[in-house]
Structures are given as C-alpha cells and as structure tokens.
Amino acid sequence: MSTIYQVSLASSAAILLGLTGCQQEPAGGEIGPTETAALTAADLTLDNPAPPPAQADNAVTSPSENGLCAVGEAVIFSCQLENEKIASVCGTTNNSREIIAQYRYGKRGAKPELTWPDVDSTNRLTFASVPYSGGGEAQLHFRRGANQYVVYSRVIRTNFTAGEPNDPSLEDGIFVRKGDKIIAWHSCTGPKIAPIDYEKAQLYAEKSGDEIVEFEY
Secondary structure, eight states: OOHHHHHHHHHHHHHTGGGOOOOOOOSSSOOOTTTSGGGTTOOOBOOBSOOOOOOGGGOOOOOGGGTTSOTTSEEEEEEEETTSOEEEEEEEEOTTSOEEEEEEEEOTTSOOSEEESOTTOOOOOEEEEEEETTEEEEEEEEEETTEEEEEEEEEEOOOOOTTSOOOOEEEEEEEEEETTEEEEEEEEEEEEEEOOOHHHHHHHSEEOTTOOOOOOO
C-alpha cells in the first residue's frame, strides 16, 4: 500500500471516526473471545510505537483513550467491544528490550484476561493491509493453537456516483477463525475507537504484505 494511500485512509478514518458503524454477530447467538471455551484464554492483541519499559503482563490500565495500554505505551489499536470488554494492541518492549506489538483483552481497570505474545516469547503479531476502491483494510493477527485471532480496521466505499461524496463505511473489531470457520466475532462500539495505526503497526509488528485473513462465515 502506498504512503499516499495510507495517509488518505488514516485521514478518512480520523474525520469519520465518530460515524463508525457496528457489525452484527453471525446468526447463532453470541460468539466472542470469552463466550466459548476455546477462546477463554485467547483474544487478540496488537501494539504501537513508544517503547516504554512497562511489562505488559503487569500493566495497569490507563485512561480510557488508551484502552488496556499503559501510560507511555504506543496505542496501535483499541476499542470497547459490544460485550463491554476492551481489545487493545499496544507497543511495548519484551524482556530482551525489543519493541513488540502485544494484544490485550479484558475489562478496564483489571489485569488483562489475555496478553499475546508473552514478554519472554519470540512470537510476533503480523500486520497486513490491502487497498479497496475508495477504501482499504488493515489487520493484525496471530495464531494460538488451532485458532487464528484477527484485529481489523476497514474503510469501505458506499457511494460510487460520479461527483458525489464517497460516504465510506468504517468498521473495526476482532474475529477468530478455526479452520475455515468464524467462531467468534465482536465489533467495536462507543465513541472512542482507535483504528489500526499503519505506521505503528509496521514498526511494532511483522509485515506480511497484503495477505489479509478472509472474513467469511
């Protein structure tokens, strides 16, 4: 994705942040990171730039705009989900003093229910992005056992009439795949949504080009 496109997408997201719509869960009732046994210990986490020496496992949650990222850490992604849990990807450091992106999931004001990767692990989150006509999508994802966890931010053009505004639809959230099936999906809600920051994601996570995870169910 070109630098110009990234800047354009980021600007669109910033301008229309308050208009972000919430997706509905797939038919079949509530499914999310904490609603199934397979997901209890596995939720998504991603980071941002600003290498503070804080240890993620012991991090105390910071002001609401930072989600589950500690004060001084980079916020790569963060939002409150419809199940009232928080999903954040934070830029932090591991025990080797290397900067990493770390996914955290849990309740505000409490120790995260899940952090990935651990600060003593060599595992890394993967960042991918792809352009659409008048929009684009960014993802941060990782595998834990048989499940693949994905944090996403997408901008989709909804008006293709010449001379009229793009009217982009903004969507942010997390989903979990097991094999070829979506087993959990939660969209972001509330006014304070921090979509994936392209520059921070590329700094803290491994880059995989445009190999995004398909969102189908």
